[in-house]
Amino acid sequence: MVRIFKTADGALEQLEEPADGCWIALTDPTATEIFEIAQKFGIEVDDLRAPLDEEERSRIEAEDNYTLILVDIPALEERNDKDWYVTIPMGIIVVDKVIITVCLEDTPVLSSFMDGRVRNFYTYMKTRFILQMLYKNANMYLHYLRIIDKKSEQIEDLLHSSQKNKELIELLELEKCLVYFTTSLRSNELVLEKLMKIDSIKHYPEDEDLLEDVIIENKQAIEMAGIYSNILSDMTEAFASIISNNLNIVMKFLATVTIVLSIPTIIFSAYGMNLKGIGMPFADHPQGFLIVCLFSLVVCLVVALIMAKKKLF
Structure with a gap:
């Protein structure tokens, strides 16, 4: 699916055709849609397809006429009739006059921009838009980490009374989610460090505070994921020992x-x-x-x- 947005007179409008200063959002695009966008803006087809590979690593690649930024974002996955957390790639491609995002599914990271819930958001301010997306991404990690913490507390209460394998398996699933989060957040941290140094992305003094906020939020998410992972690991071992005893x-x-x-x-x-x-x-x-x-x-x-x-x- 291809959606095109542009900020005009302080409001976000959806367009039928690309225009200067617009944002093109590709969500699980078809091969035809990828080929058309690649032809229109001179982008390698493989770079447009890269975010559609769930195993793709986070990175920044600067080409002659565009820059590709790949980051991991949190997403929900249903397993055994329950929602668990994984990470999927999201691509941000910056060309001369437009910005393109590519993702496998609709994500709250982008939907908040589409719904107009982000302040001081303008599609033509590409550098600020990139930083706002990365900031929103770090916030989503923190939000899901808090949910994981609450879920672990609920499972702990159940373990005190039942001490069945089911609760231990759920703890292991949460621990797996935290491993995904920690790995992805560390990869995103490397992308942020490179983003500060790359010349193909223009840097503006008014965006320095936002970039610093993004780095701080990402570091906080890494620390929280590490703490929760250690707690869950110790809790799992403790309850496994209790059940065995x-x-x-x-x-x-x-x-x-x-x-x-x-x-x-x-x-x-x-x-x-x-x-x-x-x-x-x-x-x-x-x-x-x-x-x-x-x-x-x-x-x-x-x-x-x-x-x-x-x-x-």
Whole structure:
């Protein structure tokens, strides 16, 4: 899908055809759309397709008539009927008179600009627009990181009561999300460092504060992702140890009960053998059966008390 926007008289308008100072947003474009844009603005087709590859790395490439900026942005992915967080590439291509964005799906990073929810946004101010997108991207990382933190707290509460494998698997999924975030944020940090030095992107003094804010937000997101990742890792190991310890306690209890219950089994097995009554205690006594049962019960109680004193129950 191709959408074209341009700021006019302080308002964002959607156009049918590209114009000077416009923004062309490509969302999961078809091969025909990619070829048309590449032909019209002199862009390599491979550079337009690069952001559509989920494994593409973040980078900046300066060509003769355009500059390609690739960054990773956070996105939602549904697995097992639940939303988890991954990262996908987003391409920003700066040509002489327009700016082009390419992404696999609609993302809040760009939709906030399309909806006019970003202040001081002008499509013809390309450098500021790039920095605003990168700032919004860092904010989205921070937003999703806070959601991940809340989810981990909810799972922790469930683990205190249930301690099932399901909750541990969800913790591992969240930890995987944080690994994606940390890797992508560090790659984006390298892009920001290069963006400060590259000559093909014009630098304006009034945008220096915005660039500094972008770098600070990105560093904060990296630190938060690292902290949450460490917490989740320690939490997962702790609860895995607790579940294993609880299993050992249950097995110890069952083993103790088995020992206690084996005593009457041994006694009754001896009396159940096909032998003559001579030599068998209480074999000829009229209350022999009751006496043997009481004797077995007493022995079981004695063994159970010994086990209890040793805290095996």
